[in-house]
Amino acid sequence: MSLEPNYAPDEAGWECGNCHRPLEQGKVQACYLDAAFDVLLPRCPVCGLTMIPKSLAEGKMVEVEALVEEK
Amino acid sequence: MHFDQQHLHETEARCTQESPPQCRQACPFSLDVRAFMQHCAKGDFGQARRLLERNLPLPDVMGLICDHPCETACLRRDLGGSCAIGDLERFCLAHLPVQSRPLPMPPKRFSIAVLGAGLAGLAAVWNLSRNGYPVTCLHGGERTSALLARHPQLAGAKAVGDVFEALDRAGVKFAESSLDEASLAQAMESFDGVLLDADATTLAPRFKDVDAATLLWRDKCCAAGWLETTPTGHRYASASRQANEGRIAAQTLERVVAKVSLTASRGDTFGPLHIDISGIAPAPRIEPGPEGFTPDTARKEAERCLECQCLACVKACAYLRKYQGYPKVYTRQISNNASIVKGHHQANPLIEGCCLCGKCTELCPENFSMADLCLMAREDMVARAYDPPSAHEFAIEDMESACGPESFLSQPDPSGRQRWLLFPGCQLAASRGAQVLALLRHLRKGLPGDGVGLLLSCCGVPAKWAGRPNLHARMGKRLAEAVAAQGNPVVLAACASCMESLRQHLPGTEVRSVWETIRDMPLPEGARTGLPKSLWVRDPCSARHDAAWLDSVRTLARKAGVDVEDSPSAGRTTGCCGYGGLVWCVDPELADSIAEDGLPPDLAPEKRGEPDARPVLASCIMCRDRLVAEGVPALHLLDLLFPGTGAASARERGPGLSARRAGRIALRRAALDGSDVPAPLAGVPGLDVDAALLARLEERHILLEDVAETVQAVDAAGRYFVNSVTGHRLGSSRPRRVTFWVEYSPKDGGFTVHDAWCHRMVIPGCGSDAGQPWNRQEDAP
Numbered sequence: 021m022s023l024e025p026n027y028a029p030d031e032a033g034w035e036c037g038n039c040h041r042p043l044e045q046g047k048v049q050a051c052y053l054d055a056a057f058d059v060l061l062p063r064c065p066v067c068g069l070t071m072i073p074k075s076l077a078e079g080k081m082v083e084v085e086a087l088v089e090e091k
Numbered sequence: 092m093h094f095d096q097q098h099l100h101e102t103e104a105r106c107t108q109e110s111p112p113q114c115r116q117a118c119p120f121s122l123d124v125r126a127f128m129q130h131c132a133k134g135d136f137g138q139a140r141r142l143l144e145r146n147l148p149l150p151d152v153m154g155l156i157c158d159h160p161c162e163t164a165c166l167r168r169d170l171g172g173s174c175a176i177g178d179l180e181r182f183c184l185a186h187l188p189v190q191s192r193p194l195p196m197p198p199k200r201f202s203i204a205v206l207g208a209g210l211a212g213l214a215a216v217w218n219l220s221r222n223g224y225p226v227t228c229l230h231g232g233e234r235t236s237a238l239l240a241r242h243p244q245l246a247g248a249k250a251v252g253d254v255f256e257a258l259d260r261a262g263v264k265f266a267e268s269s270l271d272e273a274s275l276a277q278a279m280e281s282f283d284g285v286l287l288d289a290d291a292t293t294l295a296p297r298f299k300d301v302d303a304a305t306l307l308w309r310d311k312c313c314a315a316g317w318l319e320t321t322p323t324g325h326r327y328a329s330a331s332r333q334a335n336e337g338r339i340a341a342q343t344l345e346r347v348v349a350k351v352s353l354t355a356s357r358g359d360t361f362g363p364l365h366i367d368i369s370g371i372a373p374a375p376r377i378e379p380g381p382e383g384f385t386p387d388t389a390r391k392e393a394e395r396c397l398e399c400q401c402l403a404c405v406k407a408c409a410y411l412r413k414y415q416g417y418p419k420v421y422t423r424q425i426s427n428n429a430s431i432v433k434g435h436h437q438a439n440p441l442i443e444g445c446c447l448c449g450k451c452t453e454l455c456p457e458n459f460s461m462a463d464l465c466l467m468a469r470e471d472m473v474a475r476a477y478d479p480p481s482a483h484e485f486a487i488e489d490m491e492s493a494c495g496p497e498s499f500l501s502q503p504d505p506s507g508r509q510r511w512l513l514f515p516g517c518q519l520a521a522s523r524g525a526q527v528l529a530l531l532r533h534l535r536k537g538l539p540g541d542g543v544g545l546l547l548s549c550c551g552v553p554a555k556w557a558g559r560p561n562l563h564a565r566m567g568k569r570l571a572e573a574v575a576a577q578g579n580p581v582v583l584a585a586c587a588s589c590m591e592s593l594r595q596h597l598p599g600t601e602v603r604s605v606w607e608t609i610r611d612m613p614l615p616e617g618a619r620t621g622l623p624k625s626l627w628v629r630d631p632c633s634a635r636h637d638a639a640w641l642d643s644v645r646t647l648a649r650k651a652g653v654d655v656e657d658s659p660s661a662g663r664t665t666g667c668c669g670y671g672g673l674v675w676c677v678d679p680e681l682a683d684s685i686a687e688d689g690l691p692p693d694l695a696p697e698k699r700g701e702p703d704a705r706p707v708l709a710s711c712i713m714c715r716d717r718l719v720a721e722g723v724p725a726l727h728l729l730d731l732l733f734p735g736t737g738a739a740s741a742r743e744r745g746p747g748l749s750a751r752r753a754g755r756i757a758l759r760r761a762a763l764d765g766s767d768v769p770a771p772l773a774g775v776p777g778l779d780v781d782a783a784l785l786a787r788l789e790e791r792h793i794l795l796e797d798v799a800e801t802v803q804a805v806d807a808a809g810r811y812f813v814n815s816v817t818g819h820r821l822g823s824s825r826p827r828r829v830t831f832w833v834e835y836s837p838k839d840g841g842f843t844v845h846d847a848w849c850h851r852m853v854i855p856g857c858g859s860d861a862g863q864p865w866n867r868q869e870d871a872p
Contacts, residue, residue: 033816034488038809046482052852053480063856064812070856071812071821072832077848085851091433 025080026060030073036064045069050081055088102628105457106419110364112399116175117164119335122146124161124176129738131179131393134386140183141190148214148334151250156210156242157329166368172376175384182384184250196223197637198334201348203341204278206228206270207288207295207404209237210330211316212352215286215344220261221698225866229268230259231276231787237291241328254515257456268860270294279312284344290316306340306352313340313347365401382749383420404451404459407666408672409684410444411451411461418451418459425468436477442468443482446685447556447610448632448667465672480716480828481851483557484678485792488827489748493517494566498755499764500547501573504535508542509578513605514593517549519712519729520671524758524769525737526729529615530585530605532767533732536611544568544577547759550589551596556848562705567596575598582609587633587640587711588671600752604634606643606710606728614650615737622651623706626726627658627691629718630665631711644728651731655708660689670713677792686717690811706741716745737768747786749795775799777841788847793831797849800826801833802842819845825858 035042043062048070058074063070072081073085093389110116114124123142130139146327147153155382157177203219205212208230221224230237235251245251258265266273270292278285287308289295295314306313318326346353377392384392404410404418414421421441428438445465452460472478492498503509515527534543551566574582574597582597583589583605593602626648634640641662648655660666666689669675669682687696694704699722706724708731714734718725724741727762739745745752753789757769774780776801785795805811805822811820830853834846 027134031814031816033143033814034812034821035815036819037811037813037822043812043853050854056421060856061856068856069810069812070846070854072823072830072850072854072857074846074848077832077850079352081850085481086483087435090439091438 024058024060025044027062027073027076027080029062029071030075032061036067036069036072039064041066046070048050052088053091055091075078082091094521096494099422101421102459103419104362105455105459106401106422107362107364107457108401108417108419109458110361110401112279112364112366113164113166114161114174114399116361116364117160119149119331120146122161122789125396125398128174128176128179128393128396129398131183131389132396133783134390135387136183136389137190138189139179140187142191143180144191148217148338149210149254151184152210152213152238152245152248152254153330153334155248155250156246158329158331160329160331164647166366166399167374167376167395169373170397171373171395175379175392178379178384179389179393180695182379182389185383186386193221194222194701198225199223199348201225201283202227202281203284203286203344205286205288206268206275206278207231207232207237207291207315207316208265209241209288209291210292210328210333211337211340212286213258213347214334215240215315215341216240216255216258216263216562218338218341219344220263222260223263224345224703225264227264227282229266229267229270231268231270234265234267237288241290242330245366251564253587262633274678279310283311285312286337286340286344287312287314288316288337289314290318290328293345300591302353304357305343305346306336307343307347307353311344311347313343315340316870324687335372352696354383360690365403366397366399367403370399371397379529382584401456402452402463403456407454407664407688408451409688410446410681413444413681414441415683418455418461418464422464425464429468429471438468439472439482440678441570442472442563443479444674444681446632446667446669446674446682447672449635450632450664450666453635453664462672466556466678468505469556470560471558473558478558482677483553484828485762486553486673487557487559487562489752490517490549490551490553490566492752493521493755494551494569495634498547499574500545500759502546502762503544503577504542506540508540509544509580510541511538512544512546512574512577512580512582514546514548514550514582514584514586514589516584517547517755518591518716518751520547521754522712522716522760523727523729523737524744524754524761525587525767526727526733527758528761528767528769529733529736530609530729533609533612533615534583535604537609542580543583544580545762546573546582547755548573548588550592552588553593553673556671564590564599567592570596573608577586587631587637590637590640591633604643606647607639610643614647615732617733619651619731619734620736622653623741623749624652624725625656625705626707626708627694628655629658629660629668629689629707629709629714629725630662631709631714632665632667632671634710635663635665640710642819644708647728648708648731650848653708658689658691658707667708668711668714668717670717675793683715683721686721686723690723694723696722732789748792749785752794778802778844779838779841780844784844784846786868791849792829793847793849797826797829797831798833798844798847800824801831801847802835802844805833806837806842821860827851830854830858 044065045060046063127142143150159177161176162173167174169332200224205228216228252836287295298317301308308314316333374395424438428436447462544640551563554562582602585605669685710728715727717727753772761769804824819836821834829849831849835842835844
């Protein structure tokens with residue numbers, strides 16, 4: 021079991037528009053300035069297209085960006 | 092880096108907020124009278140008494156005889172009478188038992204003799220014994236006789252007996268003595284230090300024969316406790332001065348026996364604490380009555396204390412209030428921020444939150460400048476690359492767009508003559524394109540034969556505000572080239588910040604306010620109906636020192652038939668609307684609070700919505716647009732001059748960020764085409780974005796063009812998610828250091844936008860990385 025923060029899509033029903041596959045949670049490395057964080061995000065198991073849900077972009081991500089900028 | 096220690100000390104010394112108030116400066120014991128009064132006002136008389144015990148020698152006796160010079164200095168003096176500080180001290184000392192126990196000090200091996208048991212001698216005995224020195228007090232007659240002879244009101248007071256008991260318990264030796272030259276000679280022989288009480292012996296020298304700062308007479312002998320003389324020659328004893336001299340002499344003897352400097356770090360020196368008492372209502376002094384104060388009357392009298400503080404700048408500035416300190420504290424926080432190697436730069440928001448308007452400098456009796464401090468800190472952050480990118484990046488991009496090929500225009504007068512050059516500034520161009528063209532026509536008509544050129548650009552001041560002096564200089568160079576190409580005409584600025592910035596960029600060129608130039612011209616033709624009868628003038632912060640600007644605005648308004656009155660934000664001490672210093676970009680909420688400062692009471696939030704509320708007259712378009720966004724009715728000066736041309740009503744909000752960019756482009760096209768009115772740009776063809784949604788997105792600095800570019804990029808590449816329930820598509824692009832996400836759906840050959848968001852983090856598989864192959868290995872458990 022992964023210990024990384026896990027962010028699912030805000031609504032159900034999303035799939036890859038290109039590969040037409042349902043999204044799966046996959047580990048990716050988010051980078052900002054000199055910092056990097058592992059997170060689990062919804063993405064296409066075939067082409068790797070990765071989604072940032074709005075709740076993450078306007079919530080935790082803003083907080084973390086601000087913290088990294090203060091370093 | 093400018094934050095060397097000396098510079099820091101010089102800067103923070105300008106803020107006098109930590110200087111003691113007048114009452115404390117007048118108290119020989121430097122009693123924190125303000126804190127004492129605050130404790131009393133809260134009914135916490137125990138804390139109040141503890142403060143007296145910590146500061147006063149022989150506190151119970153001093154309370155009874157103190158001549159309280161603090162009251163003479165009290166600023167309540169002419170506002171109902173000085174606070175009854177002396178009576179309140181007596182109340183605390185009489186009604187509560189001793190609140191603190193002296194800390195036992197390790198005994199010292201140096202012995203001190205005090206000759207004479209007057210108030211000064213006993214004060215010295217008190218302090219020396221508390222500090223662990225073996226003290227012998229030689230007195231003539233009874234040991235209480237000198238004290239009671241000078242202060243007969245102490246006769247029968249229990250406090251006197253209590254004090255001597257306490258001294259006995261502390262191990263002080265009292266011995267009757269003839270107090271003559273022989274006893275002095277013997278004391279000098281037998282003790283490590285000697286103190287002479289000038290009010291209880293005849294041995295002491297005159298005051299002028301001792302060192303005034305240390306009260307050292309000779310060798311290891313000090314003296315203290317002289318009588319005061321009035322200008323008419325009357326001699327009297329000031330209890331507070333006598334006791335204080337005893338305290339000073341005791342300190343000197345401690346240094347004498349320790350063989351350390353008698354003067355180093357001794358006696359705090361403070362600048363004056365500036366206090367504005369205008370507008371404070373008088374409140375009559377509450378007298379204690381024959382039985383003294385009761386707890387209730389004591390509390391009420393203490394509530395009269397003005398709790399003197401300066402805070403002249405803090406009271407007037409939402410930014411300075413936000414961080415709950417004052418410039419001296421902020422100087423230290425900003426300086427500490429600059430010296431952090433590892434850890435969080437917690438003062439970044441403090442540094443970025445100042446609108447750099449300079450109101451604090453105007454209000455501060457010492458001319459403290461938060462603007463200079465914050466600008467220096469911003470330049471340091473940029474130079475050492477620890478400035479937060481999210482703070483100013485969007486504003487700098489906006490500046491670059493206003494100077495970009497779609498918006499920049501340097502257009503000489505068609506006649507070829509080149510005497511004047513109108514520089515409307517990028518925000519007036521963005522918000523009031525039609526009025527800019529009307530102003531240009533008016534100038535050309537009013538200055539026939541002179542030639543009036545037009546320069547559409549940003550002045551570069553955002554770069555300066557962002558702490559990027561090199562970028563600001565590059566902007567200046569480009570503008571200087573454009574002005575030179577038009578023959579170095581007189582530049583007529585319609586924005587006060589532009590005027591300031593251009594004067595820096597163009598040292599050899601005259602830059603003046605366009606209002607000054609049109610002040611003496613006939614008003615533009617056209618009916619002026621529907622204008623308010625009267626307006627509140629709010630001056631732009633950058634124009635505070637430009638008398639011609641300030642006068643021209645008022646003159647032009649009156650010529651247009653409008654009566655004007657200065658709002659609290661007018662003239663030299665006017666404030667910013669929150670646009671300055673890029674606060675609108677960094678901390679929009681704070682920028683809104685800054686805009687609220689300096690509004691007249693009849694435009695308070697609960698009153699400004701009334702239909703007959705008197706609007707504000709602004710001569711800066713950002714002041715005008717930002718105030719209207721706060722619900723404050725406001726007009727721009729151009730609305731009085733050209734009411735029929737693109738004027739807004741006092742309630743009509745200014746354009747949003749996307750529309751501002753479109754407005755600049757439209758103005759440039761109209762100027763090139765020779766049109767009178769810029770043709771509005773019809774958004775992005777084929778892209779349907781609800782106005783309320785766009786306003787929300789612009790709060791996150793997502794512009795219409797960002798949305799359009801993202802939709803076009805992701806849809807063309809087919810790199811989007813699709814929702815099987817709603818049919819919406821979701822994709823991202825990263826055209827610069829921000830990734831934009833747009834949720835949209837195709838409609839009639841175009842697109843309807845449902846939502847958008849953005850982030851600065853880089854995520855593989857998103858934005859510009861969305862098309863790159865994905866390494867499945869990353870998924871391995």
